[in-house]
Amino acid sequence: MRMSDFEDLPLHRQLSMLYQQGIYVGKSKQEELTRLLFQLEYFYIEITYTSYRSSIYKIHYTESTSILEPYLGQIQVEYLVT
């Protein structure tokens, strides 16, 4: 699936696909905002919550690996090498 196809899906389909197929990368917190980063195929999806797992503030899609930076300490090598 291309990132643009994913972006075009309705929110509930995006969440369902991420839940079933997304690879969890990490979690970050900044003041009231909590972010979860997932990888799906070759692109990344970052969900920002104002209320954790309850109220989604925004979803950011990118193919750039620079989004990994805040999460680098949490990435588990075992998933990358297998």
Place this chain on the structure above:
Amino acid sequence: MVKPATPKNIVFYADDDTDDLELVQEAFGRYTNDVEVVTATDGVQALSYLQSLDEYSSAPCLIILDINMPLLNGKDVLLKIKDIPPLVSVPVVLFTTSSSPLDKEFAQKYNAGFITKPLDVSQMEIITGLFIDHCSDEVKRKISKRFK
């Protein structure tokens, strides 16, 4: 005469993420008459609690383990509790943000459930049902009786 209260079923949940601890405690909130959620925030604390249970303590009816925990991860805790006689038959669920096939295979190999953490709190009711499905029939009957 006061009728002795029926002891609550203990659901033991270990997770270092306080947000997720709250989420699961809230999810079991509707079962508070029958279920008590006991928590730990890392693998060592979890194992220490579980190893401290003796024949006079109530063993949990369900053990929920996050995988990525400090000091001792959930998979290592699962392996170690398989050696604790009072807990051998207690169902264990790995509850994790991971949907890795490796983790799923691990859970299957060691006869544990595997549930991915929700992205949206609306999925939590379904997930709580999945947790309860792992409990013994006796516990399920007791819990579900109140909600018929």
